[in-house]
Each structure stands twice: as structure tokens, then as C-alpha cells.
Amino acid sequence: MQGIDFVQGEVRITTHREHDDLLSAGLGLDGLKGALAPFVNPAHPAAQELRRRAIQTSWKGIADLGPLGGYGTVYGAVPPVPGREYQAFAKLAGAQQPHRVLVQVPDGFDHAHRCLVVTASSGSRGIYGAIALAGAWGLPRGCAVAYTDKGAGTGYFDYADDSGVALSGERAKRGTAMLEFEPAANGEGIAFKHAHSGDHPEADWGRHVLQAAQFGLAMLDRAFPEQAPFTPQNTKIIATGLSNGGGAVLQAAGLDEQHMLAGVVALEPNVHVAQHGRALYDYATEAALWLPCALTDARFAAAPFARDANGAPHAAWAARCASLHAQGLLKATELEHQAIEAYEHLHGSGWTDQALATAASSTILDVWRVIAVAYGSAYLRRDANAMPCGYRYTTQVNGKPGVVDDATRAKWWTDGSGIPPDIGIGLLGGTDDSADPQLPGISGLRKLWTAEDADARVLQASVHALAASLPRKELPLWVLHGADDGLLPTAFTSEPYIAWLRAEGRRPLYWKLPHAQHFDAFLALPGFGDQHLPLLPYAYVALDRLWAHVFQAQPWPEELPTPVGTARGAGALQASMLGM
Structure with a gap:
């Protein structure tokens, strides 16, 4: 098996079959849309309960699962996908703090088309933060999916009781288990990895993605030893991500000296180019x-x-x-x-x-x-x-600084966004x-x-250290971005990046999509979704096109006309509105 000397401690292997699958933790689309999965013991939920709720909140945070959004009818699906998960803490060389890596290997892995999708969480979300994109597209197709939290995540550390988050997602005291984030011994309030690790995770996003791909290949060796080794030469690695995850896969594309990646699809990327655009x-x-x-x-x-x-x-x-x-x-x-x-x-x-x-x-x-x-x-x-x-960040009870209970702490890993304010945590x-x-x-x-x-x-x-590097000329690369994005405007991010690539002789595909904006999940809000369209259906189409190129030798186009859809309006999304 390939070396994974970057792993810190154990690799946690769990099976997920019957009523607990990889894609929805057994909830299915209706369950994902419903109320948050409860805990039998709210103060000390079991690891399986934590996983289910973390997957559910990750779906809700990324996809429009509202009654008018069309997920599961117009586009997308959430079929049951049984399989195994391999999860570990890993470190980059020179880093002070670990990060999470996770590989989902479906029982229906397509051995004829050996495929590994690698992705990074959007925003500062936890390890399942890209499941609605990478997992939803890759797992039903028979691909394994490797995730990284890219040095962020929801492993909040509470100085009040000296506790953080263990590999299982359960709370643990300092010194009793390896923690997702363990800051210096003395402090007050709340600390979390993205802001307080002392590392510079954003500058290393690309390295995180490439390391997750390495971990994915190694876990495929474990899952199918009779077919090992899995390498970039015999297993196609497709990188995809959205928002910060989109920026991460573009950073990875520029650092991929070993030619690990077979292609990249990035949505609304937080990408910065030196001397171009704005940070x-x-x-x-x-x-x-x-x-x-x-x-x-x-x-x-x-x-x-x-x-x-x-x-x-x-x-x-x-x-x-x-x-x-x-x-x-x-x-x-x-x-x-x-x-x-x-x-x-x-x-x-x-x-x-x-x-x-x-x-x-x-x-x-x-x-x-x-x-x-x-x-x-x-x-x-x-x-x-x-x-x-x-x-400073501090715990809050009824809107005022105070010590929170165990039930509140337990929800941080599952419900948190990765950047407070969050449940029971305030920014003061x-x-x-x-x-x-x-x-x-x-x-x-x-x-x-x-x-x-x-x-x-x-x-x-x-x-300055965040600037993306130039990807190799022959790498298929596709950037999709909503024309109405008000968080990462195209004028500051995708457009200068694409212009730079083209000026340097690269031929990326670029869709600036009318009526799409940054948060598909916001489309369920009253008065908001009727003016916009979701991005995920376009991403799934782009990934389908990349698959056809990688596995069926279909030509990679030099350019494609951008679909011109129509805003959803007050009714439900219809396929014709997407303009595809």
C-alpha cells in the first residue's frame, strides 16, 4: 500500500449500508429536506448520529432543497449508496495543526472506470461540506470521493471545559484523544482552526487537495488490495469544488507537478491572481x-x-x-x-x-x-x-456571555459553519x-x-501568498460562476483568473451564468429564489462532460456557449428555465 506518512494517528474505517449509506446517511432526499436529525442523548450523541446530522446540514447549507427548487425532479438525485468511509487526521509539512481527510468508497465502485473525485469543503465548513456537489455526482456513478476540510472545519475548542472534537466527531477533553484542533493551553472563549491555528491554511489549499487525492488512492488500495496499486496513471482523478473549495481545486491545479489531476471543474471560486482582480x-x-x-x-x-x-x-x-x-x-x-x-x-x-x-x-x-x-x-x-x-469569540447563553451546556457543544461539529457566530457562540x-x-x-x-x-x-x-499558480497547458479546466454572485463577484475572481489563463496560452472553459448567484441554499428564502437559478445543475452537466472526455475520449471543446436561462419566478423550477 502507498505511504501515507502525513496521517496523524489512526485511520477510522466505518461501513454504511442498509439504513445508513454514504450519500445521505440513510435519510434519503425527503429526510435531508426535513427537520434536523435528532440525538437520542443530546448531551452525548453517538458518532453515527453526529455523522448523519453533519451530512444533513452540509446538504442544507449547499443545495436548494426547498419545495420550489427542483432538486430530485429537475436535476440531481439522492439514491442510496452503500459503502465504506476512511477518515483520518493529516498534516502538511510544516503545519502546526492537523486537518481532516475522508474517503468514501462505494460498494458499487466502477472497476472498469477507476475514478476518484477529490474535493474541498466550501467556506470553512466541516469535512462533508462538498457532499452535495462531489458526493452527489461521484458516488452514484461509482467513483470514490476524497474530501478535505483544507485546514478549516467545525472542530471548535471551548476553553471553558478544555474540550475539542475527536476524529469520531464526539467531544473530548484535551489530553484524552487526538483533537481536530488543540490550541495553546491558556486562553478564554472559543478558538477554531481556520482563524487560530497559527498556520496559513488558505495559502495551502492546493496542497490540501493534492494530499487528499493521495489519501484517496491509498484508501482504494486498502479497499481493493487485489487491484492495487491505484495511481494517477490507472485511476482518473477529477477535482471539483465550490466557493472556497473551488479556489482550492484551482490552487491544486497550479501545483500539480506530478500530473495527478485528470481535470478540474470549479464553481464560483474564491481565486486570487497576483496583479489581477481583487483579494x-x-x-x-x-x-x-x-x-x-x-x-x-x-x-x-x-x-x-x-x-x-x-x-x-x-x-x-x-x-x-x-x-x-x-x-x-x-x-x-x-x-x-x-x-x-x-x-x-x-x-x-x-x-x-x-x-x-x-x-x-x-x-x-x-x-x-x-x-x-x-x-x-x-x-x-x-x-x-x-x-x-x-x-473575540465567546460562548453565549440567551444572547449573553456564559458557559454553554454539553448539548450545545455537541451540535457545533454537526451544525456549525466553520466561522462563528454559530449556535451558542458570539462574536464580540x-x-x-x-x-x-x-x-x-x-x-x-x-x-x-x-x-x-x-x-x-x-x-x-x-x-500575497494566496495567489494561484498556472496549471499545465493540457489540463481540462472549467470554471462556472453566477453572474449575480454578490459574495465572490466574478469581476474580482473568475474573470481575471480566466483572462490570465488565456493570456498565458491556456484554454479554460468559462460559463458566466445569468441569474445564478452564490448560495443555492438561499434560493429557498421567500422573495430570493424567484429572481435566481441554482448553480448545481450546471456543475453536474460540466462534470458529465469531463467524464465523457476522460473515459470515453470525447474531444474537450475549446469553448462552449454559455446557457442562457430565465429567472425562476414565483413558481417551481422547470428544466426549460436552465437554458440547457
Whole structure:
């Protein structure tokens, strides 16, 4: 069997058959859509219960499973897929903290078309964070699927009881088991791997993906020893991911010196190219500061979440306009004209009207500030008690700081997003008692990008290290991105990346899809889905096309016309709306 010296401790092998399969943990599509799977003992759930709920929340966080969304009827399916899972903690060379790798091997593995799909979690999600993309497409086809949490995940460490998350997903005290994340001994509040590991996981996303592919091949050796060895020469490795996972597979494509990857399909990637586009930290901090004011402009009155229940601009957003004026960043004295100035500022820095309108959802949910805090701490390599701008994470009971119970802690690994606030965890600090209380912290986060002091130089150097490298010329590569993406706008991410590839003699496929945005899961929200289309059906089609090229020698096209769909409207999604 191939060497896996990067594995830390045991490889945990579990079987999942009959009423507990690989793709839905036995829930099926109806179960995935339903209420969250309960725990028999909420304070100490069993590992199997934790796995089931983690898979369910990962599906709900990525796919539109709502009654109008069309999943399972117009596109996609969740058939039972029995098989085995191989899970371990692994380390990259030089890293301080481990990360999770997981391989799902279906009993129906297609030995005639030896296929391994490798993927990375979206956002900072846990290990199952790409199951609705990579698992849903690969497992029913007979592919094994290798996952990595790419140095993030939901293994929150609680200093109050000195506990973290063991390999099984169960809570464990420091010193009693190997933990997903174990910070320094002294501290307060909550620490988590993405923000506080002391590593720079985002700069290593590509290495995480390639390591997961290595782990996948080694676990196929274990699963089918009579057919070993499994290698990139006799087993086709297809990389796919969305959002941060999409950025991770593109990073991997640029580092793939051993030619492990047979092809790449990336959705809405968080990808950064040196000297091109804009880095996430740059436009996220800009958005946190300026978007609340700009979205009070009348042109966004019909955008979902851009107005309060009475149809008026949100009071907090109007207060931001006043703050920007007080800082001398806006000249106008009336809200109407301040909003226009803020809009023009953002428009001048590359934001499109489509991205701004959709970004109202991320703004009302405080996503920009939450991202900037966690990523800023990661870039500065700060621990939980030395975060920038006075921020900190703490446990909360009834909205106030307090010690949470075991039942709350148990849900972190299954229900968490990987970046708090989360159930029982709050983000504190960076505020004052003004009408715009979040302004001090947000301004401080923005200055880490615009200033030239020591901290700013460290952060900027960390962002510089994120730049993707050039993939090999013959690698089939396809990027799909929603034209209405308001979180990772195409103008800052996919478009400069694709332009760079083409200027360097590469021939990537690129679909900028009308009416699609960033969060398929948001399409179930009232008033939101009727303006948009899901991305996942296009991804499944792209993966089908890559499969045909890899296994059936169908020519890889130099370009393909982008499907032009129509917004869903108030009714249910129809296949004709996708324009394919």
C-alpha cells in the first residue's frame, strides 16, 4: 500500500449500508429536506448520529432543497449508496495543526472506470461540506470521493471545559484523544482552526487537495488490495469544488507537478491572481464599510433584504451613511445623496449592479464583517486571545456571555459553519455605543488592508501568498460562476483568473451564468429564489462532460456557449428555465 506518512494517528474505517449509506446517511432526499436529525442523548450523541446530522446540514447549507427548487425532479438525485468511509487526521509539512481527510468508497465502485473525485469543503465548513456537489455526482456513478476540510472545519475548542472534537466527531477533553484542533493551553472563549491555528491554511489549499487525492488512492488500495496499486496513471482523478473549495481545486491545479489531476471543474471560486482582480479580504472589508450605505439607494429598493419590513432603508444602514460623512468619506449631507456617493465609490472599484443587489443578503446577515474578522486573524496568525481590532469569540447563553451546556457543544461539529457566530457562540468586540456601533472594528479591519504599519504588512504578505499558480497547458479546466454572485463577484475572481489563463496560452472553459448567484441554499428564502437559478445543475452537466472526455475520449471543446436561462419566478423550477 502507498505511504501515507502525513496521517496523524489512526485511520477510522466505518461501513454504511442498509439504513445508513454514504450519500445521505440513510435519510434519503425527503429526510435531508426535513427537520434536523435528532440525538437520542443530546448531551452525548453517538458518532453515527453526529455523522448523519453533519451530512444533513452540509446538504442544507449547499443545495436548494426547498419545495420550489427542483432538486430530485429537475436535476440531481439522492439514491442510496452503500459503502465504506476512511477518515483520518493529516498534516502538511510544516503545519502546526492537523486537518481532516475522508474517503468514501462505494460498494458499487466502477472497476472498469477507476475514478476518484477529490474535493474541498466550501467556506470553512466541516469535512462533508462538498457532499452535495462531489458526493452527489461521484458516488452514484461509482467513483470514490476524497474530501478535505483544507485546514478549516467545525472542530471548535471551548476553553471553558478544555474540550475539542475527536476524529469520531464526539467531544473530548484535551489530553484524552487526538483533537481536530488543540490550541495553546491558556486562553478564554472559543478558538477554531481556520482563524487560530497559527498556520496559513488558505495559502495551502492546493496542497490540501493534492494530499487528499493521495489519501484517496491509498484508501482504494486498502479497499481493493487485489487491484492495487491505484495511481494517477490507472485511476482518473477529477477535482471539483465550490466557493472556497473551488479556489482550492484551482490552487491544486497550479501545483500539480506530478500530473495527478485528470481535470478540474470549479464553481464560483474564491481565486486570487497576483496583479489581477481583487483579494477577498480587500473587497470584503470594503463591502463591510461601504455597502450598508450604498444599498439604501433607491435603485436597490426591490433587492431582497435591502429594505425593512415597512419598505424603508434599514436604520443601521442609514447610520453608516452618516458615519462615512462624519469621517469625510462622503461629501453629501442628505441620505439620498450619500447613498449615491457610496454607490458610485463601489461602482468605481469594480462592483456591478448585479453583485451589489445580491450582496444585500450578505450585508443584512453581517457576512462581510464575520469573514473579515476570521480571515484577518488567520492572516495575522493570531490566537483566540490576540485577535485584531479587539474582537473575540465567546460562548453565549440567551444572547449573553456564559458557559454553554454539553448539548450545545455537541451540535457545533454537526451544525456549525466553520466561522462563528454559530449556535451558542458570539462574536464580540470592535464596537462602541454610537448609532453605528460596528464602525470602529470594521474601520480597523479595513485599515489592515490600506495602511502601511507592521500588522498591515504582515496581513498583505499573507494575502500575497494566496495567489494561484498556472496549471499545465493540457489540463481540462472549467470554471462556472453566477453572474449575480454578490459574495465572490466574478469581476474580482473568475474573470481575471480566466483572462490570465488565456493570456498565458491556456484554454479554460468559462460559463458566466445569468441569474445564478452564490448560495443555492438561499434560493429557498421567500422573495430570493424567484429572481435566481441554482448553480448545481450546471456543475453536474460540466462534470458529465469531463467524464465523457476522460473515459470515453470525447474531444474537450475549446469553448462552449454559455446557457442562457430565465429567472425562476414565483413558481417551481422547470428544466426549460436552465437554458440547457
